[in-house]
Ligand SMILES: Nc1ncnc2c1ncn2[C@@H]1O[C@H](COP(=O)(O)OP(=O)(O)O)[C@@H](O)[C@H]1O
């Protein structure tokens with residue numbers, strides 16, 4: 020335990036970077052995933068195909084491979100990230116958005132078809148009916164599964180620090196262990212603790228939101 | 237994981253063809269082609285680790301599975317390399333044949349816990365001897381002296397000469413490694429990128445995302461050999477990385493036994509044969525002078 | 533009430549055919565509804581009445597034929613279609629009020645989003661309409677807090693808020709408890725009296741006699757008969773209409 024306390028400054032700066040990556044990728048993935056879900060239920064066949072293709076490719080690819088493709092593949096087409104936090108946010112957003120898409124799509128499908136029909140009958144465009152009628156109702160049912168996606172995202176950020184040059188929570192473990200041989204268990208316990216600082220309050224908040232939105236029905 | 241018996245059978249067949257049937261029984265030859273003489277009728281003082289292992293007829297060894305030339309698991313699932321040969325030499329002296337060795341993958345972070353928990357009997361895994369580690373485990377050896385070096389793009393376009401170049405170049409190493417620590421400690425203003433694996437550093441060097449990769453020269457020579465002439469070694473090692481065999485703390489008899497075994501292997505030429513068959517073959521280098529073991 | 537107002541055609545279907553896979557659900561439909569006319573569509577279940585209604589605002593597409601509203605051909609999709617739909621009010625059997633919005637918001641959504649009215653204007657008009665259909669005091673509740681009859685009246689107000697040229701009703705009272713049917717039919721009757729062009733799928737004979745200019749009888753995807761309510765109920769010409777009427781009038 021001493022080893023964690025002694026390196027609290029490292030853990031803390033890693034924690035802030037993990038939080039930054041999680042929040043940034045979370046926001047981007049939520050927006051991108053929702054747009055993709057819109058594509059998947061869209062009346063325009065090419066958009067539907069795009070959405071479906073994206074989800075099937077990305078969701079079935081290991082996150083590490085997505086990281087490799089972003090960090091080492093994009094430079095091949097002259098898109099080099101000198102800032103690996105940015106590269107990690109891109110990789111995590113790409114990956115997580117596929118899961119958000121599927122969650123939101125299932126939420127959309129859970130909204131009675133008559134709701135969208137009534138909106139369209141009023142003269143709302145597809146985008147308007149999705150945005151003002153369907154998605155607001157869909158988001159209530161998707162709060163718990165979106166919460167799962169969020170918590171998975173927070174933990175998935177560790178791929179960035181473990182292997183891809185981002186100094187996050189997971190990053191400092193190996194060097195602290197190197198400098199303190201035999202401390203591995205405590206260091207990993209510390210690493211787990213700092214992830215839980217994000218995930219446990221998230222889980223509590225999610226169940227609160229879930230309870231609050233449930234009453235409105 | 238055990239070395240397959242067909243390797244031994246192949247060796248025996250080869251020996252029969254050569255007309256020397258008398259030695260066939262106590263020789264085993266691995267795919268790399270070098271030979272260890274497995275002792276028969278070994279005897280150790282009761283209660284020692286050696287006696288226990290010899291009695292059990294098997295030994296559990298931690299090694300790297302991803303280190304070309306030292307410990308690399310091939311498509312057949314068996315590890316190969318200089319570290320692997322060192323373990324076979326020690327095992328043979330205990331009367332344990334290569335195929336009776338249980339191999340366990342160790343990565344940098346789990347070497348000490350594995351030894352402390354008794355999950356492995358020894359660790360031979362490009363394991364640099366240092367004082368911090370000696371406080372919780374013990375080292376036999378060193379059996380090899382590596383040194384930290386720098387790998388750059390072929391032609392060395394930035395004119396990297398050695399560690400003094402670190403402040404001016406973008407350098408890649410592996411997160412949590414001792415070479416990374418060396419740069420961080422001695423060149424705090426170095427631009428260091430830390431990936432999880434050296435193969436990723438090599439990719440970053442290829443893409444121009446970094447200018448250099450630094451770690452132990454034996455690792456870099458392996459990467460240079462695989463690079464199709466894209467990379468080269470600066471060739472100016474600037475640290476001493478004595479590789480030792482890690483064993484549980486306080487087992488002085490076992491440590492002395494391994495040290496004796498290493499010295500015998502130095503003398504008999506088995507050590508040099510092991511080099512030639514593994515790391516030497518990959519990097520096309522002669523066996524160096526073996527380092528003196530440190531009986532602290 | 534039953535004489536046909538002299539007006540120019542507002543909705544015109546000509547040669548409309550639609551299939552659901554193998555099922556030829558609308559067969560060579562020709563139908564013209566004049567401005568101010570109230571047409572009741574009647575027929576056995578599965579005969580294609582709902583589908584007919586839904587093709588008029590293109591909630592269902594058609595395979596061939598032509599549908600025009602106020603002389604304008606129905607656009608295929610996109611903004612044009614949305615604009616045209618705004619002129620066609622629709623009331624569903626299952627109300628389909630927006631579950632997450634208040635009654636008032638249900639009524640103001642279209643005017644604000646589609647007609648680009650200010651919130652204040654839209655709310656003022658919405659309250660008038662809610663008063664007119666008799667649910668003005670429920671404006672701030674959510675749909676789930678209202679009875680079925682009240683919800684359907686809100687749905688009518690929601691459609692009216694768009695100032696539609698024509699209103700489509702697809703069995704608006706079929707999902708209601710009997711004691712609530714009349715409150716909805718009364719609203720519809722007064723709409724008809726005020727000159728709204730209406731296409732109403734219903735089995736409420738009283739409403740048809742009271743408010744319709746014309747009854748259209750459908751069976752098997754075809755329009756089998758088209759007559760004034762008087763003629764249709766007293767003297768149906770086709771056997772299928774006679775058969776149908778005997779069944780619904782006998783219970
Ligand atoms: N979306 C659909 N897909 C396939 N068949 C449908 C669909 N909607 C309706 N149908 C079929 O078309 C026929 C006509 O349906 P509908 O127009 O709802 O009849 P009605 O309203 O007169 O009862 C029925 O056989 C019905 O099963």
Ligand SMILES: [Mg+2]
Pocket residue numbers: 581582583703
């Ligand atoms: Mg119907």
